[in-house]
Each structure stands twice: as structure tokens, then as C-alpha cells.
Amino acid sequence: MNTDIESPVLTRVRELIVPIASDLGLDLYDLEQRGGTLRVTLDTPPGAAAGVSLDVLSLASRLVSKELDQHDPIPSRYTLEVTSPGVERTLRNPGHFQREVGKLVAIRLADVEAAERRTEGVIVSADEQAVTLRVDEGGESSERLIPYRQIDRARTVFEWGPQPKPGQGPKSKDARSPATTTGKAKPERASAAAPAASSESAASSESEAGSRRSGAETRFGTAAAPAASPAASNKERVS
DSSP states (O other), X not given: OOOOOOOHHHHHHHHHHHHHHHHTTOXXXXXXXXXXXXXXXXXXXXXXXXXXXXXXXXXXXXXXXXXXXXXXXXXXXXXXXXXXXOSSOBOOSHHHHHHTTTSEEEEEESOTTOTTOEEEEEEEEEOSSEEEEEEEETTEEEEEXXXXXXXXXXXXXXXXXXXXXXXXXXXXOOTTOOOXXXXXXXXXXXXXXXXXXXXXXXXXXXXXXXEEOOOOEEEETTXXXXXXXXXXXXXXXBO
């Protein structure tokens, strides 16, 4: 599990994004850079009744992109992806586990020879070193302490409620329905068009040095709305 010290570049990116998230009533859930992709994951505060809406996620994507354009904290070309974690979320650091106390999680240990490599249980407590799960086995409940250094992967497990009766399905969309901004990199001075819905609940934008964005559209199902403003950047833009 990732417990490494954050790089100076990501620390600066975090400093730029946290005020934006706070103004929108959101938390910066996760921030990671893999290869040429910078992924920003935003979430509502713990205990909130709903997740991040598509409109708020699209707005956050534009604001984050503009802020990074202005301050240019990343020296190389990259793809910006702004996303929400969804109902089953990856747990990558102690803070993630601490947010999910009382929730059901699935954990896979790094040791491939471990007798019980895969464990599922409810988080009882979590600190900076380990997580404690309540595990039910054979009708009996016990607690298991797992240090983070032993964890390979961990995620929350969404527990489905009873199925609605015929003709009595939900009348509105789940607040955690996926919202996405996607696109393809364009050369310098190219325009960009983005957001489109996908199952990965992501809002992404690509840009390149000196490029300008002329417009974007957000799609969710069949809905679409234009949203963008011109911006200069050292990133790759999308279309």
C-alpha cells in the first residue's frame, strides 16, 4: 500500500487544489501521478448524504485545470484527470481507512504465501500504522489487526439493499453516478472539447504547452452542456 512521502511537485499541486475543493464543499480524497497522468479524486465529506454530482465534478475539473494552467507546477507534459471515487473506492493510505470506519472492506495481502491472503471485514478502527477489522467466520466474530505495510490492495465493498418491487424502481439517479471529461490530445494552439460520461466516474482534460481551449461539452446519458473558457497552459488539451 502507498505510504511513501509525497513528492514536492504533488505537494505543490495539492496546495493549489485543496482550496478549490474546499470552496465546493468537497475533500481532496486522493492525488496521484502515474506516468503522464495526474489523477485528482474529489469526494464529499465523510457522512455526507450523497456523492459528488456531475455538475459539481465538471465545475471542479474546469477550476482545477485553470489553476494548474496559471501556476504550472508540473514541468513536463501530462494528462489531467479529475474524478470521484464512486461507491467502491480504493484505499491507498491511512486517511482513506480512517474515513471508512464502520464500512465493509476487502483486503488483499502482499504476501502471496499467506494462509488468509484475502480478508473481508468491517473497519473497527484505523491509525497511521494499521487497520483493525471485525471479521465474521463460521458464525463467530473476531478482530484482526493488519499493518498497512502488509497490504497489497484494499477497497470498500458496496452492500446492495433489497431490490425494488416491479414498477417501484428509483425515480432519480444516484448521486454517485459516473461523471467524465475525456478527450484526445491536440497539438499546440489547438482547441479542445471534453466531458463525456463513462463507467469510471472521471473528469479528464489534456493540454500541451501554449495550447488554448475553446470549448467543451459534458455528457451524461443523452444530456450535454457546453462549458469552457479560453486558457493558456503547459499541459496537453483534449478534444
